[in-house]
Amino acid sequence: MRTKRMAASISLDPRSNLQVGRNPQQHGVIEEIEGLIKVFKDGHVERPPIVPIVPCTMGLERGVTANDVVVDKCTSLWARIYVPSCPGKLPLLVYFHGGGFCIGSAAWSCYSEFLSNLASKANCVIISVNYRLAPENRLPAAYEDGFNTLMWVKQQALLNGSGEDKCWLKHCNLSNMYLAGDSSGANIAYNVATRLGSRGPSESTIIRPLSLKGIILIQPFFGGEALTWSERYTNQPPNSALTLSVSHAYWRLSLPLGAKRDHPWCNPLANGAAKLRDLRLPTIMVCISEMDILKDRNLEFCSALISAGKRVETVMYKGVGHSFQILHNSQLSQTRIHDMMSHLKAFINE
Secondary structure (H helix, E strand, O other), rough: OOOOOOOOOOOOHHHHHOOOOOOOOOEEEEEEEEEEEEEOOOOOOEOOOOOOOOOOOOOOOEEEEEEEEEEEEOEEEEEEEEOOOOOOOOOEEEOOOOOOOOOOOOOEEHHHHHHHHHHHOOOOEEEEEOOOOOOOOOOOOHHHHHHHHHHHHHHHHHHOOOHHHHHHHHEEEEEEEEEEEEEEHEEEHHHHHHHHHOOOOHHHHOOOOOOOOEEEEEEEOOOOOOOHHHHOOOOOOOOOOHHHHHHHHHHHHHHOOOOOOOOOOOOOOOOOOOHHOOOOEEEEEEEEOOOOOOOOHHHHHHHHHOOOOOEEEEEOOOOOOOOHHHHOOOOHHHHHHHHHHHHHHHHHHO
């Protein structure tokens, strides 16, 4: 399994994330997550290059090809598409990267390696969406980009066009589609899926010939005003990818202005189980990390879905933290990444 470069490409030291908050005295900075993002009073945003941006031809698993496509010129929405060299029609996985809605890219080296690895191991075509980031584009911009990507795929299928930029289509079984993502990307996948499943048959049929078969949520980034036990008390290792202060900062920057953390985009359980019961959702796989501050919130989310009659598969990864599959390079994380690939393959191809 080729993952040895995955963590080596990342220079982030999340220990500095303890310095999170608003400091209007520092050259007009109104919000900062040290080393990740700095927001100025005039609206200017700085994001240090913590992860290398790589071209679509770099860092791929053997047998996997990739190319970048423009989805919407007006919003600069684009995607990176991974195609493994496998015979027959393959499942289609639409993937959203993490980063608290505020940082990250489909061109980050860690996602290029993780997703080409997944495409190879799970034998699926992957469309990695480079959605708009907050705070320049607060929610629901990322959700709109996710839904518009599905509509773009539908349009490509109906046009039945040819050419090198559309050769990926001939490998796809569009009636076997999955939405997936990690952290904030999992939040996007869930909210795009709930849009499809909230308005009866008319909304789900609008994406035909695409058919949503499943949802994969890896350490989904949710929140709430009331803190869970794991958010309060989980001992985080020095290289933790997500702390409580960082989580709160991401929500301040990404939710609509004035919204609190019990907004349904942040807390899907804020309105109780009744709303969940009305949703038409396929089987959901939720991947949870034992050392993640989101562990309890993710478990509560799974329990609520099950109580609402949804089909949920929950997998717990012992001894690892948030985003271990792209950020860490310990021997334990390598073992857990191998396990995750096996679980994802089984879910996508069941």
